[in-house]
Amino acid sequence: MIKILIVEDESVVAWDIQETLEQLGYKVVANVTSGAEAIQIPTAIKPDLVLMDIQLEDEMDGITAAGKIRDRFDIPIIYLTAHADEYTWQRAISTNPYGYLVKPFQERELQTTIEIALRRHQLEKRSQEVKEQMISSLISIGEATIVTDHQGRILSMNQAAESLTGWSLPEVLGLDAQQILTFIQAQTHTQIKNPLMQSLHKGIQIQLSSNYLLKTKNGKEIPINSTATPIKSNHGEVIGSMLVFQDISEQQPAQKIQQQSQQQEKLVATFSQSLRQPLKLEEILNMTVTQVRQLLENDQVVIYRFSADGSGSVVAESVASDLLCLLGWEGRDPWIADPNYLSQYQQGQIRVIEDTYKADLKQGQLRFLEFFSIRSKVVVPLLTGKHLWGLLICHHCSVPRQWSQWQIESLKQLANQIGAAIDKAELVQQLDQANQQLQYLASMDSLTQLANRSWFENYLDWEWQRLAQEKSPLAVIVADIDFFQELNDTHDNQDRDNYLRQIASAIRQAVEQPTDLVARYSEQEFGVILPNTNTSGGVWIAQKMRGIVKRLKLTNFSSPMKRYITLSLGVASIVPTPESDSKILVDAANKALYKAQTEGGDRVVLEKFSKKLGTFLSNE
Structure with missing residues (x-):
């Protein structure tokens, strides 16, 4: 049951609101008359929402109390008022309220405002969780990764980074990255500016090739490839930086292997940066198929999205100019999404078919692949949480292909990033819809559906x-x-x-x-x-x-x-x-x-x- 705290110094109004809320099925945890009482209640019983009268008679008005409750407890606030001057209105807005009710108000208006506020708060919390999950996902990738705040102080370091640098996270947590990480130009053996700090100050991606060395805790100098990427808020403000780097001392001199590693690094870093931007779902999907096809150098990459009824369709595609397109293909037939593998896809398992003629495929599926000249494929599930949202499918045409382990691992890592980005984009879309509904309700008379x-x-x-x-x-x-x-x-x-x-x-x-x-x-x-x-x-x-x-x-x-x-x-x-x-x-x-x-x-x-x-x- 939703728990609500009422802060109203007019007792008749307060009890009338409480009676209405209880009739609507809400639980009123307390009914207080002062701001001082209001900020004490959540320490004992945390309500899900606070109805706050702006004008309170004691020294602390409703706006001040709301600000303290927001900062300490992250509880959504809905303001109640009969009137307010411009200065008071601006103060109220600054506390980021979740609603605003002008007394007297209708029962339906009260219930609608409460439900929208609770939904908005839920979506915002989920959006924050997604952001934290994305950072956690970045840290969990196989490459050595270090993340700093906007002042260059180290916030996180994964095990690969600890192993390469010789430092442990407890030793460096909160310290300036320049004190821990020393970068040297290999030819001149001179110290260069820390790429993390360059990324912070310039707001752009900074890359170091194999011509640079990293000095470890014990003084050893190891050759590295590294990329420092600024982490930006939804408003474009640089709030931190992330360094992804690799020890290349044991790498073979083969140019192809080195280029593949750099391409993988670049793609992961690009995705990491892009996911900090307020991208729409269509932009995420189109960017994915284009960059994955570029990374793998294959003929066709598509994204297949499942519908609620079990069918699905191809919603994004990057394909060679001489091949047939799959974009828009839809249906229940198992030619794209084999139903026999749905349970494996839901568990995050990747399916690799190096040669379609040697795979155990039904005749209908084989004819479909032959029609589109598909000879080899990799199918990667896209999960949003535990939900199977769709599939990322890479096709190689005309001839069989062996997919390397680093390619499969790259696709697995990118699928996690893409799933988080899709989840975030859909949450943002839901939040926008909720805000639009809130704005609409704020301008309408609930009884007549005319403007107020x-x-x-x-x-x-x-x-x-x-x-x-x-x-x-x-x-x-x-x-x-x-x-x-x-x-x-x-x-x-x-x-x-x-x-x-x-x-x-x-x-x-x-x-x-x-x-x-x-x-x-x-x-x-x-x-x-x-x-x-x-x-x-x-x-x-x-x-x-x-x-x-x-x-x-x-x-x-x-x-x-x-x-x-x-x-x-x-x-x-x-x-x-x-x-x-x-x-x-x-x-x-x-x-x-x-x-x-x-x-x-x-x-x-x-x-x-x-x-x-x-x-x-x-x-x-």
Whole structure:
């Protein structure tokens, strides 16, 4: 059960919120009135979420308390407030809240905001875990690897690096890498600048070839190949550096072996750097097939993605120009993803077929491979966690091929990197969708599904500035339900809400342009913004709204004059100017609305603007 802490100094409001939460199935672990109490609760009982009133009466306000809870306990915060000035709003934003509820709020709005906040927090935690897993994966690769922070202090060193340098991780943890690692130019035997520090300061990859030596703890100088790569945050900020290096003293002089090792190193380093970037899924897949084909020097590389129903399709491909393409191929047939090997793939096992004619393949599979001239293949599973997401498949065509051990190992290492990158990209996509949903809910009225007052005011200001530049008219309509208070007194909440939904839908039907905005302005008032609309156009739309609502024939026995629900509407239109304020247009429409109501309702009143007098004049 989700545990929630309520911090609210108005006891009636607090107990009302607690009762609502418990009805929704949440557990309220505490209901406190001060910031000081709030920051003590998580030390004993850690809640899953905190509902925090911004304005608290004691010395510590809600924003300060929220900041302390976030820093100490990493608990998502949703702010509660009736109002807030700009300074308070900016302070609240700086604490990275997970939601913002303006009192009073509906039960559905409260539940939706809580669920989105919890989901966002879950996704962010998972994204952080993926980042940590990727660093752990980099450290676990076979090559000697050292990772530093943004100041060049050593954070991690794998066993291969310990073996090569003679240093153990406990000895060097937190020390400056320049104190531990000395690099020497082989020909001149002069010390050079540490490549880790160069990578940090320049923000680029630094490579050292076989012309350089590394001085170990005991003074021995060993020839190495190394690559220092900056580690960057999602915002492009350099937050550390990673050094991958190899002892090449026992390598054979054969140029081919050396080039293959360098290509492997370059590819792994490139992937490591690329995975720090906010890449989209399509970019990750296309980059993978291109670089793997380049590394292995084979004819075709594809990525096959499984669907939920057990089928799948080829979603990325790099292929020689003289061969047939597989991109887009889909189906349930076992020609690409052999179902007999799914269990092995799910365990991370790689399948190698050096010669398709010597493999135990069914006739249908063999004909498929012959059609595409495939003679040899390596199939590498792509796992996201424990889920078999897809397959990385390397084809060699026309003739058989022997795949070397270093190629298989490289593919296995890269598959781990790719799986982590895919997982991260999909998590980021889910987080973006959750944020978009949160932004949408923040701008909408949950009952009528119209824009809320906040969005109405923001949109009005934006259109005011735009139309001031274009010197085009802007009209505003404010509509009120006649005798709504009497209706409210004589009907239950469900009937009243149904009426409001039907009236909102009717008003929305009357607008004609996609740029027109209909909003719920207050409990029974509706606001309409009509860009590029003059007075006659505004009156026309208002009369349409009045007529459509009247034709609904929603009974209103509480009205002393009307049998059915009717609207009073105030209209105002003006050509905005940069130096004027949009508030004058809303005030004019409200003034016209007031006159319509005092004259008995069920009518439209226009507040005309007099250029001569520089003010508005009412006119029915």
